[in-house]
Amino acid sequence: MVASFIFLSAILVADFALAKDISNKDYGDAIVGASIADARTLVPILASDGASSEICGMIFNGLVKYDKDINLVGDLADSWEITNDGLVIIFHLRKNVRWHDGFPFTARDVEFTFQKLIDPNVKTPYSGDFERVKSLEVVDDYILKVTYKEPFVPALSSWGMAIIPKHLLEKEDLNTTKFSRHPIGTGPYKFKSWKTQEKIELEANPDYFEHKPFIGRYISRVIPDESTIFLELQTQGVDSSGISPLQYTRQTDTPFFKKHYRKFRLPSFSYLYLGYNLRDAKFSDKRVRQALNYAVDKDEIIKIVLLGLGKVATGPYLPGTFAYNESVLPASFNPDRARELLKEAGWIDLNNDGWLEKDGKRFEFTILTNQGNEERLKVAQIIQRRLKEVGIKVNVRVVEWSVFLTEFIEKRKFETVLLGWSLPREPDNYDIWHSSKTGEGQFNFVGYKNAEIDDLLTQGRRTFDQEKRKVFYQKAHEILYDDQPYMFIYVPDGLSILHNRFEGIVPAPIGIGYNFIDWWVPKAKQKYK
Amino acid sequence: MITYIFRRLFGLLPMLFGITLISFMVIKLAPGKPVMLQYSLNPKISLDEIKRLEKIEGFDKPLYVQYFNWLGNLSRFNFGRSISDGRFVMDKIVERLPVTLSINILSLFLIFLIAVPWGVRSALKQGSTFDRVSTLVMFLLFAAPTFWLALLLMQLFCIQFGWLPISGITALDFEHFNWWQKVFDIGRHLFLPVLVSALAGFAGICRYMRSNMIEALQQPYIYTARAKGLSENKIIYKHALRNALLPIVTILGLSLPGLLGGSIIFESIFAIPGIGRLFYEAAMMRDINLIMAEIILVAVLTMLGNLIADVLYAYVDPRIRYKK
Numbered sequence: 001m002v003a004s005f006i007f008l009s010a011i012l013v014a015d016f017a018l019a020k021d022i023s024n025k026d027y028g029d030a031i032v033g034a035s036i037a038d039a040r041t042l043v044p045i046l047a048s049d050g051a052s053s054e055i056c057g058m059i060f061n062g063l064v065k066y067d068k069d070i071n072l073v074g075d076l077a078d079s080w081e082i083t084n085d086g087l088v089i090i091f092h093l094r095k096n097v098r099w100h101d102g103f104p105f106t107a108r109d110v111e112f113t114f115q116k117l118i119d120p121n122v123k124t125p126y127s128g129d130f131e132r133v134k135s136l137e138v139v140d141d142y143i144l145k146v147t148y149k150e151p152f153v154p155a156l157s158s159w160g161m162a163i164i165p166k167h168l169l170e171k172e173d174l175n176t177t178k179f180s181r182h183p184i185g186t187g188p189y190k191f192k193s194w195k196t197q198e199k200i201e202l203e204a205n206p207d208y209f210e211h212k213p214f215i216g217r218y219i220s221r222v223i224p225d226e227s228t229i230f231l232e233l234q235t236q237g238v239d240s241s242g243i244s245p246l247q248y249t250r251q252t253d254t255p256f257f258k259k260h261y262r263k264f265r266l267p268s269f270s271y272l273y274l275g276y277n278l279r280d281a282k283f284s285d286k287r288v289r290q291a292l293n294y295a296v297d298k299d300e301i302i303k304i305v306l307l308g309l310g311k312v313a314t315g316p317y318l319p320g321t322f323a324y325n326e327s328v329l330p331a332s333f334n335p336d337r338a339r340e341l342l343k344e345a346g347w348i349d350l351n352n353d354g355w356l357e358k359d360g361k362r363f364e365f366t367i368l369t370n371q372g373n374e375e376r377l378k379v380a381q382i383i384q385r386r387l388k389e390v391g392i393k394v395n396v397r398v399v400e401w402s403v404f405l406t407e408f409i410e411k412r413k414f415e416t417v418l419l420g421w422s423l424p425r426e427p428d429n430y431d432i433w434h435s436s437k438t439g440e441g442q443f444n445f446v447g448y449k450n451a452e453i454d455d456l457l458t459q460g461r462r463t464f465d466q467e468k469r470k471v472f473y474q475k476a477h478e479i480l481y482d483d484q485p486y487m488f489i490y491v492p493d494g495l496s497i498l499h500n501r502f503e504g505i506v507p508a509p510i511g512i513g514y515n516f517i518d519w520w521v522p523k524a525k526q527k528y529k
Numbered sequence: 530m531i532t533y534i535f536r537r538l539f540g541l542l543p544m545l546f547g548i549t550l551i552s553f554m555v556i557k558l559a560p561g562k563p564v565m566l567q568y569s570l571n572p573k574i575s576l577d578e579i580k581r582l583e584k585i586e587g588f589d590k591p592l593y594v595q596y597f598n599w600l601g602n603l604s605r606f607n608f609g610r611s612i613s614d615g616r617f618v619m620d621k622i623v624e625r626l627p628v629t630l631s632i633n634i635l636s637l638f639l640i641f642l643i644a645v646p647w648g649v650r651s652a653l654k655q656g657s658t659f660d661r662v663s664t665l666v667m668f669l670l671f672a673a674p675t676f677w678l679a680l681l682l683m684q685l686f687c688i689q690f691g692w693l694p695i696s697g698i699t700a701l702d703f704e705h706f707n708w709w710q711k712v713f714d715i716g717r718h719l720f721l722p723v724l725v726s727a728l729a730g731f732a733g734i735c736r737y738m739r740s741n742m743i744e745a746l747q748q749p750y751i752y753t754a755r756a757k758g759l760s761e762n763k764i765i766y767k768h769a770l771r772n773a774l775l776p777i778v779t780i781l782g783l784s785l786p787g788l789l790g791g792s793i794i795f796e797s798i799f800a801i802p803g804i805g806r807l808f809y810e811a812a813m814m815r816d817i818n819l820i821m822a823e824i825i826l827v828a829v830l831t832m833l834g835n836l837i838a839d840v841l842y843a844y845v846d847p848r849i850r851y852k853k
Contacts, residue, residue: 046615048571431575
């Protein structure tokens with residue numbers, strides 16, 4: 001959960017004090033975070049769950065990373081050149097980097113990581129991006145030449161993948177290695193201990209190539225119950241945690257919390273949508289989809305479900321990034337316009353029973369969503385009520401997650417689904433919108449097909465020049481909002497709380513965690529040894 | 530007696546086989562493939578990759594092949610590896626056992642220590658104010674949801690009074706403590722979990738004890754004892770109590786699997802790394818090897834518990850003797 005706020009990005013809205021520029025910061029103390037799930041493995045190329053990725057992010061580095069303004073910058077790589085029209089990337093690596101055991105880091109480690117990523121016997125889910133690599137050549141210890149089969153822009157960000165040490169893993173089976181519970185990396189924190197389902201403890205790496213982190217220990221406690229986490233906050237047993245809208249607005253609005261904690265509110269990297277099954281005749285007419293969008297009041301949903309802590313979504317791009325088109329404005333709530341559009345599309349209430357009909361059939365559909373998500377259930381109910389007002393009967397059905405995936409999404413047996421997508425920093429969303437991705441197990445499960453979008457997304461992943469690339473994605477954003485293959489609902493705010501003894505936090509578009517190694521606690525306020 | 534025990538033990542094998550066959554099939558028939566659940570709806574992870582990962586795990590083979598492979602490993606006492614992290618299932622279970630066992634044994638001990646005398650007293654004073662109040666209290670405890678009770682007690686002891694830590698089993702600076710500080714620290718952390726799990730168990734044993742005792746006190750041998758002029762203490766504690774305690778032996782035997790069972794609810798609330806959460810997560814992830822290991826564990830313990838109860842019964846109750 002520490003990660004869910006530290007690494008979430010965007011603009012800080014809440015109360016915070018700007019860090020003073022103090023050169024004599026104190027070392028020491030620890031930060032205690034709470035995570036609802038334990039990590040599974042600390043072999044970063046196998047880790048796919050949030051808890052594991054968070055810890056791996058502190059221990060390992062990739063070749064590149066995102067800076068505070070969500071631009072790719074070097075991490076283990078000092079610099080890189082892209083040549084041959086984007087077919088070749090040459091990385092120049094940092095020379096002063098050592099693994100936590102003192103062994104020097106070289107291009108051989110990158111080569112080794114790459115070989116493991118494309119090894120069919122390694123249980124990594126991340127091979128996709130790396131199978132596009134035609135060859136990877138170690139020029140010398142610090143220069144690496146990667147050649148691609150075709151130009152692929154997301155390739156660069158894929159090198160944010162954590163690099164693992166060749167000298168320790170060469171003879172190991174990555175799927176079962178003990179390294180997964182005793183990792184050695186190059187990152188700002190060194191692994192110290194892991195008590196299963198209890199806590200993982202890291203300590204500052206004094207030889208970190210940027211500089212030694214000021215906070216001495218990083219402790220991630222596993223507390224599966226959110227109400228327990230909140231009780232822990234009330235005794236200052238936990239320093240940082242994500243919180244719910246209710247906790248943010250009401251339960252932490254007390255003198256105690258104001259005295260000891262700071263709250264942060266940052267747009268999260270995700271959005272909620274209602275996806276239409278476009279194979280269904282009801283939804284194949286664009287006017288119908290637009291009508292539904294007019295008929296549902298998104299501001300009302302945000303006010304009720306998120307207590308106002310969110311923003312109306314207008315498309316599948318991260319607000320504030322180059323791909324996001326600011327000129328796409330959310331449609332206003334306009335039931336009359338919705339009725340008009342529905343009438344144009346042939347949906348009329350002929351028998352005056354309050355429901356629209358066409359070809360003798362009533363306009364009725366089911367919103368399917370997954371169990372265990374109260375917010376989604378509330379959203380579905382609000383949509384149900386608003387659509388009733390324009391004469392559409394909506395049923396809400398909640399299904400357990402695994403059944404939801406295998407029986408409904410995979411088999412395309414749904415009318416509409418209420419789901420969320422994450423919004424990655426890299427805007428390429430070819431897999432979700434391209435018409436070639438509607439097949440079995442693929443992610444364009446709504447069956448959206450639009451030649452113009454296909455073309456824009458193909459160009460977008462081939463063009464390295466960000467100014468040109470921007471044009472493709474902003475255009476795609478505009479078309480997708482007009483076409484309404486999804487009803488885009490909201491981008492919720494990521495809400496979090498942090499103990500106020502920590503200083504040096506400078507919020508930026510990427511969030512607050514990007515400069516974690518510069519956070520510090522004045523000696524007098526330090527709580528842990 | 531010995532041959533009887535062996536005969537019973539031998540009879541357990543076919544039952545165990547049946548249990549594994551049925552549970553394996555049921556889990557496999559449940560919707561949701563384990564690999565897919567792990568990487569569900571991540572556009573970075575394509576179907577080809579899911580299929581490759583399933584192949585590594587052997588999930589692409591026919592069901593009966595998977596079952597017999599698993600059975601073959603089991604016959605060599607190899608429970609396999611967990612699919613979520615590649616660790617041995619046995620390591621994962623053994624790592625969680627100490628904390629679950631200690632909480633359960635402590636709470637079982639507490640339950641019997643308090644509920645048995647309480648039940649006896651209720652029976653002796655049947656219909657009195659004490660009996661009525663305790664009946665009410667017991668039913669309230671029985672009906673109160675564990676999570677609610679736990680949260681209220683946490684609010685009281687940890688936040689209002691600040692006496693106890695809220696969650697976890699050790700303090701963050703545990704390593705720096707000396708031995709008695711460590712003992713004290715663990716005690717502080719386990720106090721509420723043990724109390725909460727015991728509170729829920731009180732009612733059952735207490736009511737059971739009460740009704741057994743009432744029944745025992747109405748038996749003809751009690752009249753005989755009274756007629757002989759025995760002291761009331763001797764009648765109650767030697768004649769009635771001994772007989773009333775007999776069914777408790779069965780309960781003890783049957784609580785054997787429960788000792789390892791753990792509880793997902795209070796383990797989650799108190800953030801205790803116990804068995805309950807391990808298996809809950811395994812079930813949610815369709816982590817087949819881990820689920821099967823648990824089923825075997827619980828099945829074996831249930832069957833053994835039954836057997837032990839039967840044998841103990843024969844030992845404590847001279848009226849029941851198994852024929853050779």
